[in-house]
Amino acid sequence: MKRLRNENAGLDAADLKILRLLEKDARTSTAELARAVGLSAPSVAERIRKLQENGVIEAYTVRIDPAALGLKLSAWLRIRPVPGQLAVVAGIIRDLPEIAQCDRVTGEDCFIALAHVGSVAELERVIDKIIPYAMTNTAIIQSSPVEPRSPLGGLRER
Amino acid sequence: MKRLRNENAGLDAADLKILRLLEKDARTSTAELARAVGLSAPSVAERIRKLQENGVIEAYTVRIDPAALGLKLSAWLRIRPVPGQLAVVAGIIRDLPEIAQCDRVTGEDCFIALAHVGSVAELERVIDKIIPYAMTNTAIIQSSPVEPRSPLGGLRER
DNA sequence: GCTGAAATAATAAGCCG
């Protein structure tokens, strides 16, 4: 396997392959990973331990389909707080359990947030919590041309 | 444990607890999950099997920190294709490995996409692929007031 | 990083309410 260590943030080709396989199925056994990269199982386990230690692997998690839970309506909210209310709005967003993720961004919109709800009425309830302190723009998700996929794609081969 | 089955999409309180624990750490052993919900390990395994079967659990995956890979720049792109080019733009987005997710949405922006890149130059390269066929608006992520969290939050207690 | 042994965990079979 080609030597690439100390490029791509200190990860070699085996590390990248392990990451890609774990992204596809986090329950892949170390034995199977070992076979895929041509190392022994304990070596793979040690590499995974280090990937966690240096923060590359943040967590092992399950992807849950909101629609299967009855949350059939998802929406992106762009949120522009009125002057002086940014921290208040951030607090409100954090306290809304329907918000599954929220980033602070540059540009005229300060926040972009994802909400999963069961109905338009619930979406209205979410927006009404925010709207006293911010201008909002809501875009309902119709489909997902790119389902959440690996950030590894951003790595340029060097 | 209170009986809630056939509410919340057929999930009872034990199922929800299992899901919440797996979201926090997908490697939690069935024995530990069993202890948490007051069932035996095989019963928990059977519930998990059914949660996968009916699509609630879509996948087991690892969360990877793009910054730890050297992808220190992330941005939300709002993309409005010029008339007639929507399918072309969707194809281009799918083929850009730097795009980690993309939703089609209602409103004047047709797509909202997340990019992870190593530099402003790489971001420019991504935008330049799209811009012949669409108007774009780029918002750099500064921080994340709400790190990706459970869609279970959207469930109303009934 | 490897091998081989010990400890853990997942899975399967058979049984009960």
Add this chain to the structure above:
DNA sequence: CGGCTTATTATTTCAGC
């Protein structure tokens, strides 16, 4: 049908090299 216990198989972890 959903759950429990026991037995078997697979996987992870730990020593020593």
